[in-house]
Amino acid sequence: MNSSAEQPPELSIVIPCFNEVENVAGIVAAVDREAARWAYGHEIVLIDNASTDGTREAIREICATNPRVWAIFNNRNYGQMRSPTYGIYQARGRAVIGMCADFQDPPEMIGEFVRKWREGAMIVMGQRRSERSGALLTLARRTGYALLGRIADYPVLPDVTGFGLFDRRVVDTLAQWQEPEPFFRGMVVESGFSIALVPFDRPERAAGTTKNGLRSLMGFALSGLAGSAKALLRVPIVLALLLGPLALLLLAFGLAGAVLGWAATLFLFAGAIATAMFAVMMLFVGLIGDQVRLLTERTRHIPLVIEECRVNDPRTRAA
Structure with missing residues (x-):
């Protein structure tokens, strides 16, 4: 059930990367295996945020051996909001899944996402049942959800990280908004499309260290607060x-x-x-x-990212 270069696939899986040389080959293999089981044609889109640890070389090797995988290389690091969202907008599938490269978003959930989408859900989001964080970080997260739930312009989904599936119509609609700092998990709720939630236990990171330090998490939270509570x-x-x-x-x-x-x-x-x-x-x-x-x-006309190049792009192969 593999997609051709000329025909857009049923399913796209977008995986943002930044210094994930230890995980990228494994996550692609796991996602490729699961998507082949459940989708009538799929592609895997890797969008790299200017990695410096050999991730780009690993991505090039994967693209050279797997025609279902293609990549976007950003010319600098555009952060954890803009780069993943841009990758979702560039995907070609009738449905698009966004997930992390570190196995904390389990590839085994792809089948459940696809099933609920085929049943009619326009958006399917994974919702964590548990979080292995320290007491202080957990308290801060709970407090943030409670505050945002009271002042946000639309309902807030607690313990939803952005891991989910989005129908083509949802993706195309949100792309038209031209948000310069897209808080994507909030945007999908704001759009008003139907949402199905799938609870899951988030596993530990497979390898490497998290790129979400206190500074980046604080910036992400503030951007989400500003974007969702005007x-x-x-x-x-x-x-x-x-x-x-x-x-x-x-x-x-x-x-x-x-x-x-x-x-x-x-x-x-x-x-x-x-x-x-x-x-x-x-x-x-x-x-x-x-x-x-x-x-x-x-005046939302700021590009989310500027590309350095693409590798194995199906649009180029088809031309």
Whole structure:
């Protein structure tokens, strides 16, 4: 059940890589085996984020021996949001699976994803049942999910990492959004397409070390928060609306104090003036923030990545 260069495959599996020389050959072999069992034609797309450890050489060797595998080499590291999303957009399949190269997204779940997709789900997402993280990181993750669930513009799926299957229509729809910093797991929910969740126990990394340090995880979380909770830009306006009545109340107490001869009258007037000035400042900051939001909504033309080259691209082979 292998795909030809001319005919788009039923299934694409996109695997982003960064310094995964110890895992890339094994994950490709495992994914290739599972996809051949379940799909009527498949391709594997490796998108490399400027690896420096020999991953690119390993990818070239794989592409030279397996016509179902092709690769995109980025000209620099574009991070863990932009590069995987770009790879998904470039895939040709009627359904596209995105997964990690380190075996923490089990290839054995491909069959279940495909089955649910054929049953009608436009999006199928893996949902972790457990997480082998330290107590501090687990607490931070739970707190982040709870906060985002309260302020996000759309429902948040806890313990969903982005490992999942996306129908061609979903992929093409999201590609049109031209998000410069795509929080993909949030975008699929925002799109409103039907979602099926598949619980799984996430295994340990097969080899190598994680590339998601505290700094990168914090950046990812902040980007997700900014991208999925635009209402945060209006928080200063809310503060201004709350502080306005407080300033009036302080002014009223100050006037009363002036009549009654209170010793704190001067402090009340000073507090009223300071509160009013802060409220006005927050109002203008909020308005500016909302204008920035509108501008970013209208000017999304930044490319996700710039390619250095492609290896074994079926479109080139077909030409």
